Amino acid sequence: MAFVDDYPDAAQIVRLNFGVSFLMLFVGALFGVIQALHRTNVFRGFISSTQYYTVLTGHGVFLALFFTIFFLTGLFTWGVVNSLERPLSSSSFTWTWFLMMAFGALFTGVAILGGLVPAIPFKANVLYTFYAPMKAHPIFYAGLAIWLVGTWLAGADWFRSFFQWRSENSGERIPLQTFMVMATMLMWYLATLGVAVEILVFLLPWSLGIISQVDPLLTRTLFWFFGHPVVYFWLMPAYFVWYTILPKLAGGRLFSDPLARVVFILFLILSTPVGFHHQYMDPGIPEGFKFLAMSNTMFLLLPSLLTAFTVVASIEHGARQRGGKGRLGWMRALPWDNPAFAGATLAGLMFAAGGFSGMVNAGLNLNYLVHNTLWVPGHFHLTVGTASALTFMAITYWLLPQITGKRLQFYGLATVQPYVWFLGMTLMSNAMHRAGLAGVPRRTAEPQYQNVDFSSVIGGVAEFRMQIAVGGTLLFLGAVLFLAVVVGTMMAERGRGQLRVNGDIKPALSGPDDSPRIIDDFRVWTAIAVVLVVLAYGPPIVSFLSNGVFAPGSPPIPV
Numbered sequence: 312m313a314f315v316d317d318y319p320d321a322a323q324i325v326r327l328n329f330g331v332s333f334l335m336l337f338v339g340a341l342f343g344v345i346q347a348l349h350r351t352n353v354f355r356g357f358i359s360s361t362q363y364y365t366v367l368t369g370h371g372v373f374l375a376l377f378f379t380i381f382f383l384t385g386l387f388t389w390g391v392v393n394s395l396e397r398p399l400s401s402s403s404f405t406w407t408w409f410l411m412m413a414f415g416a417l418f419t420g421v422a423i424l425g426g427l428v429p430a431i432p433f434k435a436n437v438l439y440t441f442y443a444p445m446k447a448h449p450i451f452y453a454g455l456a457i458w459l460v461g462t463w464l465a466g467a468d469w470f471r472s473f474f475q476w477r478s479e480n481s482g483e484r485i486p487l488q489t490f491m492v493m494a495t496m497l498m499w500y501l502a503t504l505g506v507a508v509e510i511l512v513f514l515l516p517w518s519l520g521i522i523s524q525v526d527p528l529l530t531r532t533l534f535w536f537f538g539h540p541v542v543y544f545w546l547m548p549a550y551f552v553w554y555t556i557l558p559k560l561a562g563g564r565l566f567s568d569p570l571a572r573v574v575f576i577l578f579l580i581l582s583t584p585v586g587f588h589h590q591y592m593d594p595g596i597p598e599g600f601k602f603l604a605m606s607n608t609m610f611l612l613l614p615s616l617l618t619a620f621t622v623v624a625s626i627e628h629g630a631r632q633r634g635g636k637g638r639l640g641w642m643r644a645l646p647w648d649n650p651a652f653a654g655a656t657l658a659g660l661m662f663a664a665g666g667f668s669g670m671v672n673a674g675l676n677l678n679y680l681v682h683n684t685l686w687v688p689g690h691f692h693l694t695v696g697t698a699s700a701l702t703f704m705a706i707t708y709w710l711l712p713q714i715t716g717k718r719l720q721f722y723g724l725a726t727v728q729p730y731v732w733f734l735g736m737t738l739m740s741n742a743m744h745r746a747g748l749a750g751v752p753r754r755t756a757e758p759q760y761q762n763v764d765f766s767s768v769i770g771g772v773a774e775f776r777m778q779i780a781v782g783g784t785l786l787f788l789g790a791v792l793f794l795a796v797v798v799g800t801m802m803a804e805r806g807r808g809q810l811r812v813n814g815d816i817k818p819a820l821s822g823p824d825d826s827p828r829i830i831d832d833f834r835v836w837t838a839i840a841v842v843l844v845v846l847a848y849g850p851p852i853v854s855f856l857s858n859g860v861f862a863p864g865s866p867p868i869p870v
């Protein structure tokens with residue numbers, strides 16, 4: 312029996328969330344290739360340079376916020392239902408959060424796209440970081456707020472299922488997938504408080520003309536209070552896949568369930584008190600607090616290194632089950648022609664590279680070199696743009712049959728797709744990193760560097776540009792291949808016979824009972840997370856507010 316037969320309502324919600332997510336992926340990828348060709352001067356016929364910020368805002372918001380998070384809400388709905396083995400409790404509640412998210416995204420999307428059509432009075436060319444003093448049309452902020460509340464209710468829906476499960480299964484360990492969903496959502500509730508206050512107290516009233524000015528430093532700080540943890544909201548669904556599904560695809564079992572739980576708890580505790588690492592260059596924030604954020608950031612490498620260890624160990628276990636031999640030779644025994652496995656594994660590999668460039672970003676002093684250069688998009692196209700995005704696409708090849716009851720169509724296209732994305736990203740991201748080191752800025756349609764006398768060890772500005780343009784085009788092709796498989800499968804007839812995939816997940820080699828029970832006590836971990844946030848953010852925010860809530864600037868702060 313497929314998931315769709317056991318839980319038809321949940322399967323429908325998962326399909327709808329994925330549908331919105333993939334629509335966003337398509338528009339975002341189209342905007343991506345337009346940017347890549349425009350700013351490298353390879354082809355400028357799609358847009359004028361004055362429209363570049365509209366396209367860039369669309370690219371950032373549609374991909375980083377909507378593609379990723381609609382995928383997350385779909386995947387987590389599947390994960391909770393699948394691992395608790397019970398349907399969601401109330402379909403009207405589930406529909407409420409989905410419709411809030413969908414309408415919120417629609418409002419925000421219309422506000423952005425209005426920038427491309429002169430006749431429409433809406434504009435929101437504020438980029439996905441929507442900093443003051445740049446101002447968007449109120450429906451941009453209102454849409455984001457409605458969408459955000461929708462995500463909160465989605466979390467409430469999953470928690471409700473959990474509490475019902477708990478009342479019937481007291482004393483049992485929380486199933487791993489549900490544990491991961493809960494840890495992620497607790498982090499989300501904590502982190503989104505910052506952006507909710509930013510939008511509702513400051514930006515929305517300001518765009519409506521209710522208040523006349525806002526403090527850019529305060530609102531930027533509230534944004535990054537949310538803006539770093541949001542990266543874990545992108546990443547946790549990928550980790551969820553790597554820990555709970557990838558070992559099965561490799562032919563084995565998860566190496567350690569306790570380690571997986573510890574990793575998620577570390578993210579819950581550490582992911583919020585680090586936001587100042589995006590503001591190393593901002594004046595008005597005491598250096599000591601930047602240093603604290605840097606130290607916490609470096610601690611955050613630990614859960615990712617633990618993940619690398621556990622996931623690789625699980626894959627190796629799988630390969631040896633399949634007859635793999637030798638110190639490295641076992642890798643040949645892996646199912647590289649299975650698109651779900653290949654995509655998720657290549658994504659993990661790129662994440663390792665992204666982690667290394669992230670360490671450079673995180674260093675207080677090294678950051679000065681790369682800040683606001685093309686290095687930064689180079690970094691996050693490896694992380695969110697591949698570790699998350701490619702994992703999401705890959706696992707769709709495995710989930711889609713289960714939520715539709717149909718066999719995957721165009722299997723050949725699906726098999727090459729992860730490799731196309733991987734190759735495209737290798738070119739684009741490598742060139743972006745190197746261009747950034749050469750000082751080429753991000754977020755500009757006119758990086759006029761052809762007259763700059765810059766030559767690197769190999770290649771130069773012309774070569775960077777070519778790699779970015781070719782890489783960007785391959786990535787767009789990768790997105791189109793993916794969408795062809797999805798649309799083809801959705802439209803196919805439901806054939807007879809067994810599906811080739813199922814959602815059964817074998818228990819870990821080291822199971823949950825090998826960890827102390829306190830691991831499952833989220834009250835303790837949430838309390839620690841809140842204390843760390845108060846320590847990291849309390850004193851600077853109090854000082855920003857000391858000259859008035861809406862007054863820009865802050866009095867000098869002793870370092």
Ligand code: HEM
Pocket residue numbers: 339340341343344346347350367368370371374375378379438439440688692695696697700752753754755756782783784786787790
């Ligand atoms: C077809 C694939 C893609 C291409 C060709 C592409 C290309 C680009 C380029 C060239 C930029 C830099 C623009 C500039 O700074 O002037 C950019 C920025 C960005 N990309 Fe992509 N990208 C792709 C996919 C993705 C994906 C999958 C994500 C996330 C899930 C993503 C997230 C972002 C974000 C957040 C920015 C920064 C926007 C800003 O600075 O406000 N991109 N992309």
Ligand SMILES: [Cu+2]
Pocket residue numbers: 538539542586588589
């Ligand atoms: Cu960060």
